[in-house]
Amino acid sequence: MSNVATDQILGGAYKEGFHDDLKSVHKVPKGPTHAVIDYMCDVKGEPDWMRQFRHRSLDLFLKQDLPAWMPGLRDIDYDAITYYMSPIDKSANKWEDVPEEIRRTYDKLGIAKEEQKLLGGLGAQIDSEMAYHNIQESLSKRGVIFLSCDEGMKQYPDIFKEHFAKSIPPEDNKFAALNSAFWSGGSFVYVPKGVKCDVPLSVYFRINAEQFGQFERTLIICEDDSFCHYVEGCSAPVYTTHSVHAAVVEIFVKDRARCRYTTIQNWSTDVYNLVTKRAFLYKNAVMEWVDGNLGSKRTVKYPSCYMVGEGAHGEILSLASADKGMWQDAGAKLVFFAPNCTGRINSKSISGHGGRASYRGLVQVNEEAKNCRVQVNCDALILDPVSRSDTYPVMEIDGDLATIEHEASVSNVSEEQLFYLMSRGIKKEDAVSMIVNGFIEPIVKELPMEFAVEINRLINLQMEGSVG
Amino acid sequence: MADTFEIQDLRVNIEEKQILKGVNLVVRKGEVHALMGPNGSGKSTLANAILGHPKYTVTGGKVLMKGENILEMETDERARKGLFLAFQYPCEVPGVRQSNFLRLACNARTGHEMEVTEFYQKLEEKMKVLDIDEKFMKRYLNEGFSGGEKKRNEILQMMMLEPEFAVMDETDSGLDIDALKVVSRGVNELRGPNLGILIITHYERILRYINPDFVHILVDGKIVKSGGPEVAAHLEEHGYDWIVKEPEPGAVSAKR
Numbered sequence: 007m008s009n010v011a012t013d014q015i016l017g018g019a020y021k022e023g024f025h026d027d028l029k030s031v032h033k034v035p036k037g038p039t040h041a042v043i044d045y046m047c048d049v050k051g052e053p054d055w056m057r058q059f060r061h062r063s064l065d066l067f068l069k070q071d072l073p074a075w076m077p078g079l080r081d082i083d084y085d086a087i088t089y090y091m092s093p094i095d096k097s098a099n100k101w102e103d104v105p106e107e108i109r110r111t112y113d114k115l116g117i118a119k120e121e122q123k124l125l126g127g128l129g130a131q132i133d134s135e136m137a138y139h140n141i142q143e144s145l146s147k148r149g150v151i152f153l154s155c156d157e158g159m160k161q162y163p164d165i166f167k168e169h170f171a172k173s174i175p176p177e178d179n180k181f182a183a184l185n186s187a188f189w190s191g192g193s194f195v196y197v198p199k200g201v202k203c204d205v206p207l208s209v210y211f212r213i214n215a216e217q218f219g220q221f222e223r224t225l226i227i228c229e230d231d232s233f234c235h236y237v238e239g240c241s242a243p244v245y246t247t248h249s250v251h252a253a254v255v256e257i258f259v260k261d262r263a264r265c266r267y268t269t270i271q272n273w274s275t276d277v278y279n280l281v282t283k284r285a286f287l288y289k290n291a292v293m294e295w296v297d298g299n300l301g302s303k304r305t306v307k308y309p310s311c312y313m314v315g316e317g318a319h320g321e322i323l324s325l326a327s328a329d330k331g332m333w334q335d336a337g338a339k340l341v342f343f344a345p346n347c348t349g350r351i352n353s354k355s356i357s358g359h360g361g362r363a364s365y366r367g368l369v370q371v372n373e374e375a376k377n378c379r380v381q382v383n384c385d386a387l388i389l390d391p392v393s394r395s396d397t398y399p400v401m402e403i404d405g406d407l408a409t410i411e412h413e414a415s416v417s418n419v420s421e422e423q424l425f426y427l428m429s430r431g432i433k434k435e436d437a438v439s440m441i442v443n444g445f446i447e448p449i450v451k452e453l454p455m456e457f458a459v460e461i462n463r464l465i466n467l468q469m470e471g472s473v474g
Numbered sequence: 475m476a477d478t479f480e481i482q483d484l485r486v487n488i489e490e491k492q493i494l495k496g497v498n499l500v501v502r503k504g505e506v507h508a509l510m511g512p513n514g515s516g517k518s519t520l521a522n523a524i525l526g527h528p529k530y531t532v533t534g535g536k537v538l539m540k541g542e543n544i545l546e547m548e549t550d551e552r553a554r555k556g557l558f559l560a561f562q563y564p565c566e567v568p569g570v571r572q573s574n575f576l577r578l579a580c581n582a583r584t585g586h587e588m589e590v591t592e593f594y595q596k597l598e599e600k601m602k603v604l605d606i607d608e609k610f611m612k613r614y615l616n617e618g619f620s621g622g623e624k625k626r627n628e629i630l631q632m633m634m635l636e637p638e639f640a641v642m643d644e645t646d647s648g649l650d651i652d653a654l655k656v657v658s659r660g661v662n663e664l665r666g667p668n669l670g671i672l673i674i675t676h677y678e679r680i681l682r683y684i685n686p687d688f689v690h691i692l693v694d695g696k697i698v699k700s701g702g703p704e705v706a707a708h709l710e711e712h713g714y715d716w717i718v719k720e721p722e723p724g725a726v727s728a729k730r
Contacts, residue, residue, distance in 0.1 A: 421528055422565045427575075429525050429561075430631065431553035431582035440578070444569025444614065 020301070023274055025214055025243030026111050028093035032134070036217070037085045040064060043187060046090050050156055050190075053163070063176035063186030070180040075366075075398075078304055078333055082278055087219045087250055089188045092135040097154050099140045104130075108137050111214065115241065127152040129209035131222055134190040145203055150234075151196035152207050155223045158194025165196060169227055173256045173284045173312065181280040181306075185221045185254040192222030192253065197232040197263075206235040206268075206454065213242035213249055213277065224255040228263040228291075235266045237454060241301070242274045248303065250278045257285035257293065261315065264292040270457050272464065273302040275331040281307040287347075289315035296452050298325045299334050300464050308366060310339035313347040313375070324353040325449045327465055328361030328393070337366035337398075342375035342405060351382045354446050356465070358389035364396040365414075375405040382412045387445050389419060439466045476540050477503040479557075479639040479670050484535035486516075486523045493519040495695035496535065501639060501670040508673045508681055508706060511692035512714040517674045518562060520692070521643040525549055525559045539639060554582055558637035560628040562644040567615040572627075573597075575615050576634055583635045600633040604660050622653040629660040639670045646680035658683030678710040691717055 032049060034042045040061055047057040072079055098104045104112075112130055127141035129152070136154035145152070151162065159166045176186035193209050213220050228234055242249060251273060259265045265285065273279050279302040285293040295309035311320025322338035334357075340349035355363035365384045386395035397414055419441050427437035443450070443462055450458045479501040486494040493516045501507050511517050523530040524537055526549040536543050544552045567575070576597065580588050601608065604626050616624050625645055632640055642661070646654055661684050665671065673684060681689075681703070689705040690697045691714075698717055699705060709717075 420565075423567050425525075425527050425549060426561065426565045427567065428549040429553050429559050430575075430579035430635065431550050432578055433550050433582070434548070436578065436582075437550075440570050440575070441567060444567055447569030447614075 020244065020274060022115060022241035022272065023244035024114065025216070025245070026107060028107055028111075028132075028214055030091055030093055031095045032090060032092040034088065034090045036088050038064060038067065038087075038089055038184070038187065042089050046188070046190065052159070055167075056159070059171070059176075060187050063183050066176050067180060067183035067187055070183055072180055076306060076335075079278065079280070079306070082248065082250060086217050086247070088215065088217060089219050089221075090190060091133050091215050091218055093132060093214070094135055094137050097136045097157065098138050101138065101140075104138050108132055111212065112210070115210065115212065125208045126150075126203050126205035127207040129154070129193055129207075131191045131209065131211045133213060133215050133218060133220065136191045139193075141207070142205070148201050149198040150201060150203060151194065153194045155192040155194045155225060156190065158196075158225065162194070162196065165227065166194065166225070169225055169256065169258055171256070173258070173286050174254050174282050179282060181252040182254055182282045185223060185252045185282070188219065188221045189223035189254065190221060192224040193226070193236070195224075195226040195234065195236060197228045197234045199229040200231045201229075202233040203235065204233075206237045208237040208239075211238065211240040211251075213251065213273075215249075216243075216245045217247045217249060219250045219252065222253050224253065226255075226257040226265060226267070228257070228259045228265045230261045230263060232260075232263045233265070235268065237268045237457070239270045239272065239457075241272050242277050244274045245276050248276050248278060250280065251302075252280045253282075255281070255283040259285055259287050259291040259293050261289040261291060263288075264294075266294040266296065267309070268296040268298075268453060268457070270298045270300065270453075270461065271302065271305065272300045275301065275303045277302045279305040279307065281305075283307065283309040285309075285311050285320070287311055287313050287315060287318035287320055290317040291315060292319045293321065295322045295324075295338070296449070297322065297336065298449070298453070298457075298461060299336050300327045300461070302332060302334075304333045304335070306335045308337040308339050308368070310341065311349060313340070313342045313344050313349070313378075316344045316346055318344065318347045320347070320349045322351045322353075323449045323452055324351070324365075325446055325461075326353075326355040326363045328355065328357040328363040330359035330361055333362045333364070335364045335366055337364070339368040340370070340380060341368070342371045342378045344374070345376040345405075346378065347375060348379045350380070351384070352448065353384040354387070354449055355385075355395060356387045356389065356442060356445065357393035357395050360392040362394040362396075364398065366398045368400045368402075369410065370402045371405040371408045371410075373404040375408075377407040378405055379409045380411070382410075384414045385445070386416045387419070387442065388416065389442075478538070478540070479672075480536075480538040481520075481524070482536040482538065484520070484523065484537060485533045486519055487531045487533050488519065488529060492533070493695055494523065497692070497695070497697055499672075499690060499697065501672055503638065503670045504667040505688065506665065506671045506673065506684060506686045507688045507690065508675060508686035509690050509692055509697075510675055510678070510706065510709060513676065515692045516695040517676075517692055518643055521559055521562075521641050521674055524641055525552060525557065550582070554585070556638035558632050558635060558640040560625075560632055560640065560642040560645050562647060564616050564624045564628055566617045566619075568617050570615045571611070572613055572615055573611040576631065579631065580634055597634065600630055600660075603633070603663055604630055605656050606630060621648040622650065625649055625653065625657055626660075629657050633660060633664055638668065639672070641672045641674065643674050644676065645673070646675055646677060654680060655683060678706045681706050693717055
């Protein structure tokens with residue numbers, strides 16, 4: 007298949023690649039400066055401690071170097087990026103109150119109002135600010151809080167301050183520092199003791215602006231014996247310049263609580279997606295990250311579970327599909343600080359059309375974490391000779407009686423499987439798509455139905471013509 | 475012509491090595507042929523080459539199905555035209571559900587979307603014949619199946635797809651006697667004026683349950699003997715040695 011034909015297919019595949027001309031209410035000069043922080047703090051009316059925190063974080067960002075193992079990010083021109091920009095002045099909690107042109111954007115993306123009927127809550131962020139945040143009354147009556155992170159800080163300063171930046175301090179890494187300096191939007195979720203949110207809370211992140219940095223910040227607190235499922239999706243227009251998305255997600259899963267966090271990342275190939283996601287798991291808590299990476303120019307993201315309470319269970323299901331122009335550096339981290347904990351990582355990656363998928367994983371069992379069990383599976387499917395897959399697993403085991411299983415495989419779409427399916431009358435392209443979809447099935451079956459359908463559609467489009 | 479499957483002077487290589495050295499065989503609808511031969515004689519090569527496995531290179535000859543040379547077609551097209559291969563080693567396709575696969579295959583074969591209820595009705599019926607548990611449909615295609623389950627699955631697919639000509643590649647290998655009986659029951663049910671079958675086997679055993687009309691013996695890439703069921707009986711008694719040692723006049727290629 008020629009490149010032109012491939013481009014046509016991929017151009018058609020990314021249906022979120024449009025942009026709308028939205029008038030900015032807020033826009034600051036380009037570049038990561040202290041002046042931008044002061045402007046943001048003034049506009050948002052933030053407390054002093056946050057202003058200081060932001061300034062300190064910016065200093066850390068400017069000082070910190072990129073880790074040596076993190077290649078391919080040197081060409082980001084931080085001075086060309088706008089760090090705060092918003093087409094809206096305030097967040098609405100009624101869909102009708104969202105400005106019409108922004109509603110149109112979301113309509114095109116299929117985030118229609120009807121969708122929230124299936125959801126416990128719906129949020130929608132455009133560029134720096136949340137345009138919309140709403141929660142079902144039945145949930146809010148039971149004390150569930152679902153707000154933009156900014157509103158969370160304002161309305162619940164104590165809970166906010168107790169948890170904010172406690173699992174991911176700005177010192178953690180360069181992009182956590184960047185987010186800490188310029189964070190805006192994202193969600194604040196609080197689930198009280200014993201409350202089970204049986205319907206997901208869902209948020210959609212959209213970058214509309216060009217050469218922009220989106221730094222949403224999400225803080226989720228699940229109190230003892232509670233449950234919640236948070237689902238996020240994202241997309242951006244196709245430009246010829248680059249944008250940066252550097253989110254920070256912090257989750258605290260208290261005793262016996264369970265949290266599931268599902269991401270379907272479908273940024274355009276202009277976006278550097280540099281995200282730090284971490285959950286603290288207390289006694290017998292369960293955390294599940296379901297992380298699907300289908301887009302972006304470069305993704306650097308390793309959802310992590312820090313087992314700080316005895317008997318916790320952390321699970322990460324990671325799906326990465328690297329198409330032309332993409333490098334998915336995805337993976338997972340399981341870090342054990344307490345005894346009798348268990349963890350599982352299941353990673354599946356597909357690379358095609360010259361894309362590159364890497365699995366980078368860390369399993370760290372500290373000395374005090376006795377009798378922990380870990381299972382790691384990572385499978386890679388490479389669709390053509392120009393694509394690439396790498397695996398970088400790191401294991402540091404100091405705790406006694408740890409059981410660690412690690413299995414990895416790299417495969418191609420096998421000639422035998424293709425022949426078998428085709429011998430039943432199934433066309434080659436359908437056979438390839440069956441094999442690829444079968445490969446990711448163990449992860450896709452964990453996704454909400456509408457996401458599963460969307461993933462299958464995207465993967466089929468991406469993989470068209472990639473097996474010669 | 476319309477009711478025949480005709481292999482004409484078929485020559486097939488694997489890489490540079492010639493395996494089939496001019497095979498001739500005609501199967502008419504309604505007939506069951508058995509192709510027997512010692513290990514390495516080229517039986518499986520014949521089965522795979524007929525369906526167009528990419529590893530096998532046809533260097534000469536034709537395969538005519540209803541008068542059309544199918545060697546020009548892609549594997550999937552051959553299948554849609556009504557050719558079926560029951561694999562000796564059916565491969566596993568993880569994550570692909572049996573039921574989804576079968577539906578897609580049936581739709582491909584018939585060229586139209588089958589009604590869901592009609593599909594499941596037919597499926598249940600066929601599964602009953604083959605003693606297949608209904609849980610089976612929720613499993614992934616051949617994944618973790620025992621040897622016997624895989625073979626039964628092949629026959630189930632054959633029953634669902636209703637081919638006009640079927641090649642069964644050592645379907646009996648690795649089956650115990652009970653499984654063999656079940657599989658044979660399926661094949662006998664399919665047998666009839668609309669289907670021509672070529673059973674490839676090393677042993678005579680399966681032919682006790684599926685009685686062939688014709689038996690051919692393949693040795694070193696050529697059919698050296700053809701006849702009725704008595705050929706298989708003779709083979710059972712004397713093994714392959716009598717053929718390999720004393721080929722009939724004219725049965726051996728003049729080139730040797």
